[in-house]
Amino acid sequence: MKNMEVKIFRKDQFDQNMDEIISAIKFFGYGDEDWCRKIIPGSQLFALAYNNGEFAGFGRTVGDGIRFSYIVDLNVRKSHQHQGIGTKLAQELAENSKTTFIELTNDPQFPWLKDFYLKAGFKLSEGEHVFKWPHK
């Protein structure tokens, strides 16, 4: 997609990009600044998307950095949805997570999420409850 940029921040880049990360989390109303500062250190990666220079969405992973990563808090602004941004955020988070397993929310509250992740390139494992990213 033209003019879409996804910035990936790793743990050692959180401090120097703290304001940008906090404003992304706050944008979606998750919590205030103090709360943001508490959840950031437990994250592995942040992915922030910009569409024509405008903040469009974010997602993050939590995990141990070696065996498990969980993609959580994937959010795209309503005005920027259905342009491939959520897909790109999920793919970038998966591609940059060097863990054995990439797990995702497959919440029955959002039955379409399964198709969203399959369409984005994730593969269901046996038992159909864990998605895997086919690392290149």
Ligand SMILES: CC(C)(COP(=O)(O)OP(=O)(O)OC[C@H]1O[C@@H](n2cnc3c(N)ncnc32)[C@H](O)[C@@H]1OP(=O)(O)O)[C@@H](O)C(=O)NCCC(=O)NCCS
């Ligand atoms: C989930 C979310 C991040 C997807 O972002 P997006 O940028 O619109 O996603 P994409 O444009 O990459 O969508 C790819 C495909 O996923 C599916 N999809 C995405 N959102 C969907 C929805 N709300 N309902 C049904 N299918 C959906 C569609 O097949 C879509 O293809 P289409 O645009 O050709 O119809 C966005 O809808 C969102 O922020 N939702 C609110 C928060 C949420 O539910 N997060 C997930 C749980 S943590």
